[in-house]
Amino acid sequence: MLSLAGMLAALQQTLVVPLTPEIPQILDVSEANASWMVTITLLTGAVATPIVSRLADMFGKKRMILTALVCMVLGSLMLAIGTVFLTALIGRALQGFAAAMIPVGISIMRDELPPARVGFGVALMSATLGIGSALGLPLSGVLFEHFGWHSLFWVSASFGVLVTAGVYLLVDESDVRSPGRFDYRGAVLLSVALTSFLLAVTNGGQWGWTSPEVLGCLALSAVVMAGWFPYELRVGEPLVDLRTSARKPVLLTNVASVLIAFSMYVNMLLTVQQLELPKATGYGFGLDVSAAGLAMVPSGLVMVLLSPVSGILLARYGGRSTMFLGSAIMASGYVFRIFVHESVLQIIIGATLVGIGTAFAFAAMPTLIMASVPITETASANGLNSLMRAVGGSTSSAVLAAILTSMTVGFAGRQIPAEHAFTLMFWLSVLACFVACLVILRIPVPSTVAAGREGVPAVAVAGDRSETVVRGRILPGGDVPRQTHTIVTVTRMDGRPVDWARCDNEGRFSVALPGAGQYLLIGNAGGWAPQAQVLDFRGGSLQHDVALERQLTLSGTVTDGGAVVPGALVTLHQGGGDFVLSDHADDEGEFTVPLPLAGIYIVSAAGADSGRAASRKLTVGAKSEVIDIDLAMEIRADA
Known part of the structure; x- marks a missing residue:
């Protein structure tokens, strides 16, 4: 059910793509305003994802998925019954909230699924972005052609109602939460910075990359981010834990995610354009919108079929090796597309090869992230990773638009993208995948001393229904001074790591324990000698404070x-x-x-x-x- 929610979220991104050329006539607006039907969903999704993910860690993951689904259904209904551009724009903005369902859904799977099924579940949920996007193009094309534009959103709303009911009835709420104060100021600053950046990136081709609007948006984004970073480092309960995000496994995984998402979107966006170009050009195939969309179905289906394989690779070889394999396959797929593109079948094979690599790479990303962050922060961490993918996709769209509009040839009285424009984008994708491989090789291999085999992370990522969140405080010297560098770690008595947490400015922490038993709990604060205790946990809720007795x-x-x-x-x-x-x-x-x-x-x-x-x-x-x-x-x- 969660995977269906993820596919529904991905559908919202491509639902209106076949409709875009007709929007000016349908809603009586200019082409510039019509492009906002795509842009507004991207903006809302990028802004909502880190915020909803943080709220999910605080107030409940199932609750936030249901909230995102309700927003998406309301937006679809507004589009299904509306005929005014403003109403349609608000509806598309509400649909963007669905983007947050993928990282939150992955976090629920980690918390609730049996350990043996977590790898497959995470792989399938991660692949839903590519699956939904690939299936969205042919579906929306067929619906628009035979039933009109309103039918796209009636189907979206109906599917959304069914998925909402399914999540409400079938998905259990996770008990792993980290309650606290929501960082409203950080959320506002990040929203302004992201909106400004994405406005510049998505509209650069239309406004002009050196226009005052684009330069102003980029400058505003840079200024706000320059204030947001030190603020997040200073606040006790930040929207994004930058210290955790700066840990080498998390940071490098997010960097590689941007590069891989860049390449994935090139495959999705260029394949349809290449197939729709007139056959007389010598490099196009003259397919209509529906047929070109259907050519993307194999790459979407292969991502579903390979989810079990991704789970096996993750369990046997670990996230780093699986992500490297995926990126390498994507690079190989693009090399194939550069040199072999004489028929529709060859185009489909090349796109499917890239889809195979995407399935492996996307499945590994959340596994690497969740192995390196506290269990009580998995939704927030996955949300940041999803945001990095969105940034990669937005950058891909901007670069694609710039190259395809600057490298053109005349045909039948109009300008169309030249063949070498496609070749250049494919080479850029190869380069992005190659750099991603180099970055992935720098990701530290998780500690395997306790488990005795490669691929087992230092912090467990497999779910356990008996997990209980234990809360407490680090009390240096019997007082509670402001602490910004205080860490709590928990280990089983057999040496296996369990969880860790970074305390807020008041010394508060939350860790998740997998069940009753004895655990080694270690508190470490800057300027104080560490304190180790054996925690005899009997189950149920527990408040456990740790007193640091000796100041350095x-x-x-x-x-x-x-x-x-x-x-x-x-x-x-x-x-x-x-x-x-x-x-x-x-x-x-x-x-x-x-x-x-x-x-x-x-x-x-x-x-x-x-x-x-x-x-x-x-x-x-x-x-x-x-x-x-x-x-x-x-x-x-x-x-």
Whole structure:
């Protein structure tokens, strides 16, 4: 049922593509305004995905999928009964909320499916973007040709009602949640930045890439993002956990996702155009919209059929190897398309090869992501990955439009894309896949020490219906100061990793435990010695706080010829000269300050009465340091 919801979400992206040339006449608008019927859905989907995904982690994944489905159904009904452009535009915007169902659905599968079925489920759900997009073109073409444009949205609304009922009745709500405060300011800033960026990218060809509108949108996006990043790092419960997103497996997977999505959209968009070009050009095949759309069906079907294979590859070889294989197959498919394109069958074979690679690569993405983020944040992390795919797709559309409109030939009194424009786009796709392969090779292989075999991630991604969320606080020194670098990890007593969490600014954390038993829980905060405890979990809800008892410090004594210097000034600078802190020694000449972050520092002391000062160089690690300074001693350069 969740996979059907994913396919329904993907259908919304291509539903109006065959209708686009007719929209100006149908709704009595200009061609420029008609293009908004496609753009608005992309914008809404990109903005809604990270927001809905975060809300799913907080308030319930099933609840958010149902919310997205209701929005999509309402939008479809507005389009089915409306005849005014504004109504149609609002309807298409509401349909964009469906994009959030794919990452949230993947997260539900991780939480609820038996471990043996998670790989297949995630593979199928990941592939729904390509499946729905491939099937949407022929379906909408046939409906429009035989039943009129309203029929597209009646079918979408009817299918949406059935899927909504199915999700409500058949899908269990996940108990894995991380309640807290929603980051409204971060959501607004990200929405403004994404909207500005996507407006520039999707309309660059129409407005002109150097036009004030495009440059203004790009500048606004850059300025807002420049403020959004430090804000998200500072806020206690961010919309997007940038520190987790910056972890090497997550970051590199998202980078590769952009490149692979770029290539996937080229296959989807160019295949139909190539088949519809007049046969007399020598490189077109003169098919109508419906026939060209049907040529995409094999690539969509093969993605469904290969879902079990993707699950097997994920279980046996892991996400990195599967993603690399998929990207390599996509590159091979494009090389085939460059040199072999003499018949419709050859075009279909090339497109299907790219579809096979897409199925493998898309199946691996959420597996790699979920293996590297806390269990209570899987929906948010998958939402960010879906957003990266959308960015890749938008960039692909923009580059495609720029190349196809600049590299043209005259035919029958009009300009059409030249053959070398298609060839260039295919080579760019090969390059994108090749770079993606290089990026994928840099993704760290998950730890397999405990399991003893490759492919088993360091954090379990298989669902377990007995998972219970345990909440608590890290309490440094019995107080609750603001903490931004506090981590909690949980391990089974046999050494297998369970979950981890990054605490908010108040020290709060949530971790998911797979059932009753004993666990090793470790709390680690910057500036404090780590604290390990054996947690005897008996089931049910649990609040468990961890007290960090020993603060890491930098201490010492200031003397002058062996005599203590009361009230001596002590300063700490980074090796590069930046000021860190200052303090004064007590009556015994002793000082104690919090241990700074690891690095090279200059510790200086000065006596007000003697007028003498001295400095020592210190390399700070992960333990308390003691450094004594004698103002009367000559300081060695290597001290």
